Amino acid sequence: MRISSFSIHPVAVADPPLRSSYGRHAPYALRTILVLTTTDGITGISEAHGGDGSLAALEAVRPLVEGMDPFHLHALWEKWGKPSTQGDRSQTWLVPGENPHDARTRAFAAVEAACLDIIGKAVNQPVCDLLGGRARDAAPFSAYLFYKHGGGGGLGPDARDDEYGECLTPESMVRQCRQMIATYGFREIKLKGGVLEPALEIETIRLLRDAFGSTFPLRIDPNCAWSVETSVHVGIALQEELSGGGYLEDPTSSMEGMAQVRRQLLAQGIDTPLASNVAVTGLNDVVPAWGEDAVQVVLSDPHYWGGIRAVQRLSFLCEALGMGVSMHSNNHLGVSMMIMAHACAASPAMRFACDTHYPWQSAQDEVLAGGRVKFVDGAVVIPAKPGLGVDLDMDQVARLEERYHQLPYRKRDDAEEMRRHVDPSWQRVLPRW
Amino acid sequence: MRISSFSIHPVAVADPPLRSSYGRHAPYALRTILVLTTTDGITGISEAHGGDGSLAALEAVRPLVEGMDPFHLHALWEKWGKPSTQGDRSQTWLVPGENPHDARTRAFAAVEAACLDIIGKAVNQPVCDLLGGRARDAAPFSAYLFYKHGGGGGLGPDARDDEYGECLTPESMVRQCRQMIATYGFREIKLKGGVLEPALEIETIRLLRDAFGSTFPLRIDPNCAWSVETSVHVGIALQEELSGGGYLEDPTSSMEGMAQVRRQLLAQGIDTPLASNVAVTGLNDVVPAWGEDAVQVVLSDPHYWGGIRAVQRLSFLCEALGMGVSMHSNNHLGVSMMIMAHACAASPAMRFACDTHYPWQSAQDEVLAGGRVKFVDGAVVIPAKPGLGVDLDMDQVARLEERYHQLPYRKRDDAEEMRRHVDPSWQRVLPRW
Numbered sequence: 001m002r003i004s005s006f007s008i009h010p011v012a013v014a015d016p017p018l019r020s021s022y023g024r025h026a027p028y029a030l031r032t033i034l035v036l037t038t039t040d041g042i043t044g045i046s047e048a049h050g051g052d053g054s055l056a057a058l059e060a061v062r063p064l065v066e067g068m069d070p071f072h073l074h075a076l077w078e079k080w081g082k083p084s085t086q087g088d089r090s091q092t093w094l095v096p097g098e099n100p101h102d103a104r105t106r107a108f109a110a111v112e113a114a115c116l117d118i119i120g121k122a123v124n125q126p127v128c129d130l131l132g133g134r135a136r137d138a139a140p141f142s143a144y145l146f147y148k149h150g151g152g153g154g155l156g157p158d159a160r161d162d163e164y165g166e167c168l169t170p171e172s173m174v175r176q177c178r179q180m181i182a183t184y185g186f187r188e189i190k191l192k193g194g195v196l197e198p199a200l201e202i203e204t205i206r207l208l209r210d211a212f213g214s215t216f217p218l219r220i221d222p223n224c225a226w227s228v229e230t231s232v233h234v235g236i237a238l239q240e241e242l243s244g245g246g247y248l249e250d251p252t253s254s255m256e257g258m259a260q261v262r263r264q265l266l267a268q269g270i271d272t273p274l275a276s277n278v279a280v281t282g283l284n285d286v287v288p289a290w291g292e293d294a295v296q297v298v299l300s301d302p303h304y305w306g307g308i309r310a311v312q313r314l315s316f317l318c319e320a321l322g323m324g325v326s327m328h329s330n331n332h333l334g335v336s337m338m339i340m341a342h343a344c345a346a347s348p349a350m351r352f353a354c355d356t357h358y359p360w361q362s363a364q365d366e367v368l369a370g371g372r373v374k375f376v377d378g379a380v381v382i383p384a385k386p387g388l389g390v391d392l393d394m395d396q397v398a399r400l401e402e403r404y405h406q407l408p409y410r411k412r413d414d415a416e417e418m419r420r421h422v423d424p425s426w427q428r429v430l431p432r433w
Numbered sequence: 434m435r436i437s438s439f440s441i442h443p444v445a446v447a448d449p450p451l452r453s454s455y456g457r458h459a460p461y462a463l464r465t466i467l468v469l470t471t472t473d474g475i476t477g478i479s480e481a482h483g484g485d486g487s488l489a490a491l492e493a494v495r496p497l498v499e500g501m502d503p504f505h506l507h508a509l510w511e512k513w514g515k516p517s518t519q520g521d522r523s524q525t526w527l528v529p530g531e532n533p534h535d536a537r538t539r540a541f542a543a544v545e546a547a548c549l550d551i552i553g554k555a556v557n558q559p560v561c562d563l564l565g566g567r568a569r570d571a572a573p574f575s576a577y578l579f580y581k582h583g584g585g586g587g588l589g590p591d592a593r594d595d596e597y598g599e600c601l602t603p604e605s606m607v608r609q610c611r612q613m614i615a616t617y618g619f620r621e622i623k624l625k626g627g628v629l630e631p632a633l634e635i636e637t638i639r640l641l642r643d644a645f646g647s648t649f650p651l652r653i654d655p656n657c658a659w660s661v662e663t664s665v666h667v668g669i670a671l672q673e674e675l676s677g678g679g680y681l682e683d684p685t686s687s688m689e690g691m692a693q694v695r696r697q698l699l700a701q702g703i704d705t706p707l708a709s710n711v712a713v714t715g716l717n718d719v720v721p722a723w724g725e726d727a728v729q730v731v732l733s734d735p736h737y738w739g740g741i742r743a744v745q746r747l748s749f750l751c752e753a754l755g756m757g758v759s760m761h762s763n764n765h766l767g768v769s770m771m772i773m774a775h776a777c778a779a780s781p782a783m784r785f786a787c788d789t790h791y792p793w794q795s796a797q798d799e800v801l802a803g804g805r806v807k808f809v810d811g812a813v814v815i816p817a818k819p820g821l822g823v824d825l826d827m828d829q830v831a832r833l834e835e836r837y838h839q840l841p842y843r844k845r846d847d848a849e850e851m852r853r854h855v856d857p858s859w860q861r862v863l864p865r866w
Contacts, residue, residue: 075566123556283750
């Protein structure tokens, strides 16, 4: 069995004006759908980050993939996938998917998922069962809350309903969370912070705790918006609220900054774990982060960490080190949703609910045949179908691809979007507080 | 597909009187052959350590395996395979296969290999290609030289020819090595030391270097027989001979002892890597060994490290840490030979030739249908057949099993064998020199 066709579909997906320390989401998020076909007619699908950078990386790997045996992934890993040890791989300044130092690793990850989908279909097994077998039958995700402006994303006739409305206050975030939990059944909660004054974000977390109680673990992620001092202040203020399965994610930038926050919190008797997908972005970063006690929960990602097997390796490494492991998310469609679910199911040590942006996309822009992935009690059940367990609706792909080609931008730039809509002089300043 | 039958065959294999710091090999080595059959009639085979301990561990895991889906290995890993974090898992005092703290992990490994053999046959792929794909088409092994008494192993009518003869001097070791390389084509050389006075073992390595030249990397492994001081002395004496792909393996016991040897050698400007399968025996030991710079090359083992996937995890971890990785061996038959070859082929970072005792067993006691695994230029070529790529000769298994039941011993005890044949008062003393 050989790969005989390699087909790349850049797509644009309506995305609400979500806020983070990077700025504001543009009306359309960019993603890439990859379709591989084999000589015996099996199709494997995948999803990757979007825009020119991702497309170029996929085009560059294409000659290695055409003609390849989909089982022979390690050979491609050695030639192409291995994370670079050169350059700054941290995500401090670059949004995930825009870091040139992991462009090849991300392209490998996209190819790996499509190959695993092919293999699963060839041998009639779900992807997670090709990788040592499921450690769980359903992958739990958390309610991923965002401060946001009004609007559901998209432009003109493509504009989408805004089911969540504007949310720029602590009170409205409780409403957003109730609504999301009512729809998806999530049992853990993550707040994207770094947007409002820290006092307001502290207040938001407190209101969430009041509203949902201590059985819903709480996390906050300001994407490095805070100084060490502010991070410690928030850690102290939210000692109670972030306990019991919660964590404080990337409060400040750099391994050294994270280690300082950890030391100062421990000195106060507070052992809230620090999570990160910014200071640690590859297997080579984990042991240093562990050595400095800068990170206690590593946030994997089957896209930029180099695939589902790379997430498994990370999961076993974290377990060996006594670190926790969870999963980071970017805007994504249903194919990535299933890649993430299989990665979680096949990683025994992944015991936190993972992140997903999936609630922020809608059926209108889903590329899956049969519509959106369904959640049961906040979890994605591994389908009783081979491979990733989902198929593409190629009409939808064509529609979103046409839209992509009409867009004036080819990369994610949340700062530009802030300047356009919120503050013409806006710059990303770290730390902001 | 479910596992419907779980069949255990203890076997005894003629073994020459090889020497090490543990003592002397008994006339028969003990191994266990495992045969799993599925509801749809596919057979998977495996091989494990032998004797009562291994049999008890396999019997104990049997209820979890009968009825299991062979793809669902992680669930068994979680319930049964995970290395214990309790107790001393080092191999300082216990021969591999006799450490109760890894008995469950070893039983898991045996089941995993048989399940992978089943899966490979079910989906028509070699085992290494089920695991991310081969990083190489052939697994290179080294010439594993032993000081030995005369005799080919076995007793009475079962006694075997001794093709290598007595070898208890430096000069005869050169002869042994020539003979082994002429037969198998090995391109790297490992000497089991800890048997003669260190001065004679230094002399042995020097004669090997003189005879084979610097293109054949050289290793010596005295199994912790030396003090820190003697280890450093040998490291200095063999600085030149162990360079260029060589290493000094487990010269002394304990992580701290190894770290001392390393520090003292570095202080002399000698950076000969220290290898170990004694101080580090599981994923949890690797980072501490790296942190103390006690070990630079970790010796995996798909049997007691917990299977082929565990070797892969180790391989990726070592790569991330900048450590080398190779593979340890125990006496074994052809099934283990293939398990080791697939583990090596599926682990990209495994760039040293691996250990194998295979030359010390013979066709007379091979359990494989069609006879012994063949070597090409010192390497085992991955067969173009599904699964492990080999089948059992059940008549041979029955013969070796009958012999097992006639033996008076049920565990490996090299010290007892020394007392019986060499020195009635012999005790294993560490360090001996």
